[in-house]
Amino acid sequence: xxxxxxxxKFQVLKTGQSxxxxxxxxMNHEYMxxxxxxxxxxxxxxxxxxxxxxxxxxxxxxxxxxxxSTTEDFPLRLLSAAPSQTSxxxxxxxxxxxxxxxxxxxxxxxxx
Amino acid sequence: xxxxxxxxxxxxxxxxxxxxLDCVYETRDTTYYLFWYKQPPSGELVFLIRRNSFDEQxxxxxxxxxxxxxxxxxxxxxxxxxxxxxxxxxxxxxxGNNAGNMLTFGGGTRLMVKP
Numbered sequence: 001x002x003x004x005x006x007x008x009k010f011q012v013l014k015t016g017q018s019x020x021x022x023x024x025x026x027m028n029h030e031y032m033x034x035x036x037x038x039x040x041x042x043x044x045x046x047x048x049x050x051x052x053x054x055x056x057x058x059x060x061x062x063x064x065x066x067x068x069s070t071t072e073d074f075p076l077r078l079l080s081a082a083p084s085q086t087s088x089x090x091x092x093x094x095x096x097x098x099x100x101x102x103x104x105x106x107x108x109x110x111x112x
Numbered sequence: 113x114x115x116x117x118x119x120x121x122x123x124x125x126x127x128x129x130x131x132x133l134d135c136v137y138e139t140r141d142t143t144y145y146l147f148w149y150k151q152p153p154s155g156e157l158v159f160l161i162r163r164n165s166f167d168e169q170x171x172x173x174x175x176x177x178x179x180x181x182x183x184x185x186x187x188x189x190x191x192x193x194x195x196x197x198x199x200x201x202x203x204x205x206x207x208g209n210n211a212g213n214m215l216t217f218g219g220g221t222r223l224m225v226k227p
Binding site for chain 2: 059
């Protein structure tokens with residue numbers, strides 16, 4: 001099992017550009033989530049999904065879109081990148097909200 | 113809304129010292145789940161423990177132990193005889209049982225263990 005995979009590992013964007021961060025899991029988990037990690041603030045939930053076709057907003061959803069067309073994939077789209085979106089992004093999956101989450105290796109994004 | 117507070121942003125100890133990382137949480141759910149994760153310098157997040165709100169038994173795993181006290185809404189983590197390899201950022205997290213109460217993380221505690 002590859003677990004949770006994320007691509008790319010590093011990305012530099014200019015303000016206003018758009019891009020998609022990819023996330024895939026091979027554990028057949030229903031729940032998938034996206035978090036951003038900023039210094040001193042822990043991880044904050046951006047969007048999550050409780051199954052294919054179902055998504056919802058987390059604590060900091062502005063500027064991001066998600067979709068969940070399959071159980072395996074949960075891409076995160078930055079619509080128009082801003083310097084405030086410079087962060088490390090983690091994707092995670094789990095059986096449900098009561099179980100441990102399995103995290104991907106993270107994507108370090110810099111917006112200039 | 114739920115909240116997790118890790119008041120200690122950074123702790124420095126000398127190897128072999130014992131160290132306790134504090135975690136205080138707030139939730140209105142009667143059923144909830146608490147977690148600890150470790151983030152070593154390499155950056156990945158490693159699951160350490162999960163505890164549900166009905167199980168207040170303390171847990172020990174090798175040099176690690178956890179003290180869950182519902183009366184004070186705390187879930188503290190103790191490392192006995194710390195080692196340099198324990199140097200990492202440690203996160204406490206909370207998940208409620210109601211829709212929308214996905215995992216909420218504390219701000220993390222950076223532990224530095226010096227030789």
